Amino acid sequence: MTVREDIHSAGIPVLCQSCEARHRGVCGALDPDQLVGLAKTSSRHSVEPGSELIGDAETVDSYSNVLSGVVKLTKSLSDGRQQIVGLQFAPDFLGRPFKMESEINAEAATAVSLCSFPKTAIERMMKQSPELEHRLLKQTLNELDEARDWMVTLGRKTAAEKVASFLLMIARNIDPTLDPATNATSFDLPLTRADIADFLGLTIETVSRQLTRLRTDAVIRIDNNRHVTVDSLTRLASRSGA
């Protein structure tokens, strides 16, 4: 069971008072008393696609729960080559505990809404509440797992398998209409072709060609360049290389 599933199934809805929304991110680990303290300092934001959330530019001093939308984590080489090293969906927690040396950027891939807390507030709370740190450890272990799965994709899969794996991963994360009977599903791509290329270690052209192939082979349909309909998840999975 992933952390995400765990939080969902635990079903701990927490009224985060400042952002006036019920959500289930890391806040779910706090007891009501603690939460009231935290809520006073939290605030809800909505940001445009493309906004930089964590970057080299401004030293960001806050943590956030992702309430909706998709955030991409990227790293770049000095000559501009870029790689997306992670995607965060609701209710993931966004931020860098204990300043790591690694330079990472976070950018809104879609419209994103966040509930943010000052770094100091979270860090104070973490000292008091082992349960909060435990939650964080679990999310981190989960992200590590995902990162390692993608290392296999990046290092050992063909372009066709990479694209199929990507679609499968997105479907699993934001699929609104999973139909177990027909084994079909549909969703909006949260990333542009360029982002997908940066995620899979390919070029835009190769991503486009592979999507075209999946379309002509009738594995998927794409409307408005965004909305994907997968006719058979199993057929897609069989092309993802395990």
Next chain:
Amino acid sequence: MTVREDIHSAGIPVLCQSCEARHRGVCGALDPDQLVGLAKTSSRHSVEPGSELIGDAETVDSYSNVLSGVVKLTKSLSDGRQQIVGLQFAPDFLGRPFKMESEINAEAATAVSLCSFPKTAIERMMKQSPELEHRLLKQTLNELDEARDWMVTLGRKTAAEKVASFLLMIARNIDPTLDPATNATSFDLPLTRADIADFLGLTIETVSRQLTRLRTDAVIRIDNNRHVTVDSLTRLASRSGA
């Protein structure tokens, strides 16, 4: 500062009684009283290169500190394609807290010595000692950082850059004779060409050819197929693509 450096610089030597060795892994987070309890259940092992430490076969029910040697973490696709997703050096902590779903294998790349504890003992201790969980969180964050760095290497670097990056990483981790003056260093490769290929997402032949190129360009020397001498770390770094 990496976790590894942190543990080293903190300089917390702990006498782990059962293995009768001073080491500084996760045990360093425990106070002496707790340690006595743990030490009763711990034991020191030495394993041959190639031994499987964590695998699909036997469900391993213990955690370990790596005392010396190098452990490779691998993942495989159903058709046998393999990817190394991490390397662990002393004093890293080896094991899977909270059973994750991801199937991962750990195998001794070199001769390895370990200090192992039963899973139950560590887990009991973790509930009592927030400091232990904190250490674990820090190591996990560090591994996540490393994994994401390698995603950039796997997705966006050329074969030449991959091999240079690999040598640089190994040098940083097990360099016994770093000479800041001449900027030179030397070390034994802990991995075979096949392992290096699995780590970098390349074939054996490509790894061999790139090493040959570095040799003919006088950036490195290799003796006995194992012992590498880097004449200029900066020159090597300049070939690693940042």
Next chain:
DNA sequence: CAAGGGCTTTGACCGAAATCAAGGCATTGG
């Protein structure tokens, strides 16, 4: 020493994906 096996190197050739180059198709704004 010779034989054998495991690992590594090297060479010739091939192919998947990158690069280079147009062109299409929406949305936006004058």
Next chain:
DNA sequence: CCAATGCCTTGATTTCGGTCAAAGCCCTTG
């Protein structure tokens, strides 16, 4: 309505790394 802009697709060509094949080099073992 017609540029203009930003994505996306498609085609032609090139190239980097993979594949196939052979040989070299150690190291062990009889």
